[in-house]
Amino acid sequence: MVERAEDIRVALRLARGNFRLDIDLRLPGSGCSVVFGPSGCGKSTLLRAIAGLEPQARGALRVGDACWQDARGALPAHRRGVGMVFQHSALLPHLSVIGNLRYGWKRAHAAPALLERWIERLALAPLLPRRPDSLSGGERQRVALARALVSNPRLLLLDEPLSALDAPRRAEILPYLEAVRREAGIPVLYVTHAIEEVARLADHLVLLDAGRVTAAGPALDVLNRDDLPLALREDAGVVLEAQVTGRDTHGLLSLYTPAGTLYAHGDPHSPGTRLRVRIQARDVSLALSRHEDSSLLNLLPATLLALVDLPGGQVQARMDAGGQMLLARISHRSVERLGLQPGMPVWAQVKAVALLV
């Protein structure tokens, strides 16, 4: 990879008790990089080290042309210019919402337009005089997000910003996060252990396990690799780029994807809209011929590439459909009954397609 000046270069080490974090990573200087891994893998610690909140971290850190840490020493957190959103928002309890927003904005000497823009974009105007402890969890995270953005940061760091929220609140915040990803104009580093957030937000994906990077690359490449533990999870699946080609009178969208045309219900997107869809392995079954008498709409011709045994008598089938990988989770018995072998042409029957806007 050619080194570009605006890239983010992270080479950090940190030891704490038995835990060791050892990261050597180059991240793109734009878009949203998601760091994904199980609890305790060190992803939050990595983010905190990048923010300058882990004084024991050693190594080198460069964001664009700014050096934040090298062998000679580390820049303290308050001189880095990161916008950080914590898991539990960490609003200053003695200040109102506007007081919290102004706290970082004032110290960054940022333009008033920046403050007004994010208040408007994150719909915070009605909350401005309120105290943090009178806000709901979702409102608090929206304020924390705005507070980070109006401090005019070089880099936005989001540490599991949705993990403290219940599912309806998460769904309420996700569109705001997507707006931030599109409009902030700065690189975003997002830490999570939730695969839906990865599939929706990631441009670039880093998998972390036990303090080390196990894979990193463009999000769709990493998500669709089946040689990673990601593919063996209960919720394994693939993510496809799709373009809306039409919508029928019942609201069913037709989507053009590399694997073929898919149909899905969802928000009324106009034709031409690009979005992502996720197909979970457990929502895909296999047939040897095209079943015209089936109620399933989504039938994709594919070539069986491999069969991997899973615990519990299940098999994960990997297929190629027009250059796009698909995963299906089927029973051992079905494999034997259909006589499935790698190289065979099959029909992938897709029961559910999740639209990720």
Place this chain on the structure above:
Amino acid sequence: MEFTSHTTWVAAIWVTLKLATLTTLILLVLGTPLAWWLAHTRSPWRMPIGAVVSLPMVLPPTVLGFYLLLGMAPDGPIGRLTDALGLASLAFTFNGLLLASVLYSLPFAVHPLQAGFAAIPAPALEAAATLRASPPDRFLTVILPLSRPALITATLFSFAHTVGEFGVVLMVGGNIDGETRVLSVLLYDQVEGMAYADAHLLAAGLLGFSFALLLLMQWLGRRTAVAHG
């Protein structure tokens, strides 16, 4: 004939207020870093130093006064230090009394501050750091406002406890009119001299003062809670 002259009253009130005010100011300045250290350090010294700070709460004040008096003697460590610095001996002076008061009231400033500092959420300080607030900036804009109830408690406790001291004063300061005679010692003199009318006046005054101070503390504490609520 009145036992306590007007000038004696005024002198004792003045010495008491001066002593309590200066003690409180010194304790806030010294107690703040000490309390912060005790609230956050993982040093093995935390326990012994914490115990030393708390000692005046259980030690008879006369014991503290006795050792301070020995220390301030010309051949004691404090006496030799003041001599080496070209200063006068501290024994039976207002400054000696001030030193004794600071030590005696130390836990009453440090304990509330320590509890207040320990209760400040670490993420709030980290968030302030990422929002470009330097350590002194964080102290002024996050730590102090969030410690307001603790600061009020520490201030009023230090002040009231210094006004109420007796044993240490007698041991270290003696009973010098206008220099080291405080109100609690004056009350003792009045009772010794059977001047019960004066003693009633002073005792009732000190009682009222202490009650008013505690009332003020509760009111300020409630106001802070409401402001945060």
